[in-house]
Amino acid sequence: MDNIATNKTDRNPSKEREISKTPYLARIIRRYKLDKILFTVIAFALILIYEYPVILTIMNAFKTNAGVMLGPLSLPIPPTLQAFIASWNSLDFPLLMRNTAFLAIVGTLLAIALSAVPAYVLSRFRLPGGELFFVILLTGMVLPQQAIIVPLYAVMQRLGLLNSLWGLAIVHGVYGMSFTLLFLRGFMASIPTELEDAARIDGANDFQVLRYILIPLTAPGIAIAASLNIISIWNELFFALIFLTDPNKFPVTMGLQLMTTSIQFMSWNLPAASIIITQIPTILLYTIAYRFIQRGLTAGGVKG
Amino acid sequence: MAAFIPPETAVKTREEISKSNLRGALHWRYFRRDWFKFVFGIFLPLILFMIFIGYPMLNTIYLSLFDWNGITKTMKFIGLQNYIQLIHDPHLSLSLTNNLLWFVLTLIFPLMGGLVLGAILSSGRIYFTKVLMVLLLLPITFSMVTIGTMFGLITNPVFGALNQVLASIGLGFIHPDWLGPNLAIYTLIAVSSWSGLGMTTLMFNAAMGQVPDELYETAKMEGARAYQTFWYVTLPSIRPIIGIVTVLVAIGSLRAFDLVFVMTRGGPFRRTTVLGYMLFDEAFTKYHFGYGAAIGTVILLFAAVLMYFYIRQNVLTANN
Numbered sequence: 001m002d003n004i005a006t007n008k009t010d011r012n013p014s015k016e017r018e019i020s021k022t023p024y025l026a027r028i029i030r031r032y033k034l035d036k037i038l039f040t041v042i043a044f045a046l047i048l049i050y051e052y053p054v055i056l057t058i059m060n061a062f063k064t065n066a067g068v069m070l071g072p073l074s075l076p077i078p079p080t081l082q083a084f085i086a087s088w089n090s091l092d093f094p095l096l097m098r099n100t101a102f103l104a105i106v107g108t109l110l111a112i113a114l115s116a117v118p119a120y121v122l123s124r125f126r127l128p129g130g131e132l133f134f135v136i137l138l139t140g141m142v143l144p145q146q147a148i149i150v151p152l153y154a155v156m157q158r159l160g161l162l163n164s165l166w167g168l169a170i171v172h173g174v175y176g177m178s179f180t181l182l183f184l185r186g187f188m189a190s191i192p193t194e195l196e197d198a199a200r201i202d203g204a205n206d207f208q209v210l211r212y213i214l215i216p217l218t219a220p221g222i223a224i225a226a227s228l229n230i231i232s233i234w235n236e237l238f239f240a241l242i243f244l245t246d247p248n249k250f251p252v253t254m255g256l257q258l259m260t261t262s263i264q265f266m267s268w269n270l271p272a273a274s275i276i277i278t279q280i281p282t283i284l285l286y287t288i289a290y291r292f293i294q295r296g297l298t299a300g301g302v303k304g
Numbered sequence: 305m306a307a308f309i310p311p312e313t314a315v316k317t318r319e320e321i322s323k324s325n326l327r328g329a330l331h332w333r334y335f336r337r338d339w340f341k342f343v344f345g346i347f348l349p350l351i352l353f354m355i356f357i358g359y360p361m362l363n364t365i366y367l368s369l370f371d372w373n374g375i376t377k378t379m380k381f382i383g384l385q386n387y388i389q390l391i392h393d394p395h396l397s398l399s400l401t402n403n404l405l406w407f408v409l410t411l412i413f414p415l416m417g418g419l420v421l422g423a424i425l426s427s428g429r430i431y432f433t434k435v436l437m438v439l440l441l442l443p444i445t446f447s448m449v450t451i452g453t454m455f456g457l458i459t460n461p462v463f464g465a466l467n468q469v470l471a472s473i474g475l476g477f478i479h480p481d482w483l484g485p486n487l488a489i490y491t492l493i494a495v496s497s498w499s500g501l502g503m504t505t506l507m508f509n510a511a512m513g514q515v516p517d518e519l520y521e522t523a524k525m526e527g528a529r530a531y532q533t534f535w536y537v538t539l540p541s542i543r544p545i546i547g548i549v550t551v552l553v554a555i556g557s558l559r560a561f562d563l564v565f566v567m568t569r570g571g572p573f574r575r576t577t578v579l580g581y582m583l584f585d586e587a588f589t590k591y592h593f594g595y596g597a598a599i600g601t602v603i604l605l606f607a608a609v610l611m612y613f614y615i616r617q618n619v620l621t622a623n624n
Contacts, residue, residue, distance in 0.1 A: 035429070036431060037431070040431045043424070044432075044436070047439050050440065051439060051442065053454055053498075054443075054454070056458065056465055057457070060457075071468055072464070073472065115349065117344040118344075118345050118346065120345065121341050135615055136350075136353070137349060138615065140353065142552075142607070143357065144558050144603055145559070146559070146579070146599075146600060147603040148604075149360075149584075149596075150367055150583075150597040151360035151367055153374065153593075154363070154374070155356070155359065170352075174352050205340070206341050231444070234447070235448070235449075236447070237566075241584075242588060252447075260566060268457055268463065272454075274453075279445065279447070286442070286445040290438050294441065294506060297441075297503065
């Protein structure tokens with residue numbers, strides 16, 4: 001190692017002078033990138049503190065009731081699934097999960113079905129009022145739900161969609177439409193039109209162009225929009241709180257929310273275990289598709 | 305930051321869209337060829353939007369002029385009485401103060417923090433930045449109910465972890481009631497900031513990755529120090545993104561509801577009430593629908609200002 005270094009400096013006298021001026025320690029640091037390693041260690045220490053609430057929750061979920069008594073900071077030794085089993089029995093998780101999955105899947109499919117064609121129209125045709133149309137649909141993305149909830153409640157009542165999972169899924173779909181449209185429009189606009197032109201020459205109509213050319217080409221964009229929609233519907237509370245009254249139709253957020261007011265909340269392990277159970281699907285989705293999700297979150301933002 | 309902030313910031317896409325418009329856009333005459341585009345491309349989305357978003361938006365203002373309990377069919381027109389009552393409602397000023405506090409403090413912590421973290425992550429002085437980013441973004445997969453429950457356990461005065469941590473590092477003499485009347489709103493904002501930090505960091509980090517390297521090289525040749533480069537090169541280059549994130553943070557603070565609902569229910573002594581919670585309380589627990597609609601109109605007013613900035617930033621400049 002030293003030989004190589006001296007050989008190099010021999011060939012370059014000016015560099016040798018520069019290096020010999022810098023102190024020995026600084027040279028070592030530079031050679032082995034110790035500063036970079038040090039910064040990385042500090043960064044990971046900080047992120048550990050940042051994630052400490054999550055780590056603490058996981059730790060406490062694996063404790064027995066007696067283990068909780070030792071204080072929240074103690075280690076779960078030995079780790080048990082007792083709290084998971086108890087919370088599984090006290091909340092009807094299969095039902096809650098089924099309801100939430102229904103909402104997430106129907107809502108997401110609806111959001112994508114509703115926005116794919118307008119995204120195509122807006123990215124390919126110059127329509128009079130097209131921009132206005134786009135801006136109008138976009139308001140759903142930044143509108144606080146509370147601002148319209150009173151009349152929306154009346155609308156849902158009149159349509160007979162109160163206390164119905166289908167109704168809630170439709171609301172989620174319409175709300176997800178804005179973001180999905182914005183994202184898919186950007187995505188479709190970045191796809192070259194040559195393939196489409198070729199298909200049109202062969203006599204394809206608009207539906208065929210969309211079905212056989214644009215949808216397959218925008219599949220990654222659709223996957224990104226779908227994962228973000230699923231996560232946001234899975235975690236949604238407000239609409240479910242207002243529109244659903246039947247406990248048999250509650251999504252997981254409502255089940256969890258009811259539990260926090262119950263007696264179980266007097267200890268750590270049951271709520272902690274319930275939290276983990278409810279978030280397993282989104283965490284799984286995140287670990288599988290975090291690349292997609294990150295890209296969707298910065299959507300259009302910085303680069304499509 | 306309920307669920308996630310749809311973080312739409314269009315800089316590159318905008319250019320791409322306008323470019324593709326120039327290249328391959330079809331005149332609207334060609335649009336009329338197929339019925340399919342009319343029905344599924346314009347009418348259906350527009351009608352659903354109007355039913356579930358557009359009409360309620362306008363109807364909020366209309367309903368705020370009535371005395372209505374939300375159940376019976378009879379509504380009594382009372383003019384501006386709801387607004388007069390609202391101005392004299394002590395909870396309104398409390399809510400407005402809390403919302404403003406929420407906005408200002410989330411500007412400081414997630415926004416500034418995200419800016420600094422984004423700069424650090426894109427500086428190339430750290431290994432494994434992608435792993436760090438994944439970990440930092442983990443809270444976006446949690447619902448606000450989850451986060452609220454988690455921090456409810458942590459800040460609990462009896463068996464919470466936070467006071468125990470303080471005790472274990474020798475600060476046992478501070479054992480505040482984190483959800484007590486004085487601290488609760490700050491605790492809520494801190495929790496909300498915790499969950500939003502990953503998002504802002506991601507956006508700023510991505511924006512900084514787009515700044516052309518030549519600018520940094522020039523700055524380096526001129527002998528700029530790291531903070532000078534950040535101040536004079538990085539910050540001006542990502543100014544549009546900073547504007548958009550600011551608007552999103554403001555919308556997030558206007559939307560604040562879930563955390564308040566889960567952690568404090570507006571209490572203790574209504575000290576943590578925000579506009580969204582106040583509306584929920586009036587309309588859906590006391591059945592003052594007209595009054596709730598008046599609060600909704602106030603929210604809508606603020607939202608309209610923010611939407612204006614947001615859309616101007618995103619869309620209207622898109623084709624220029």
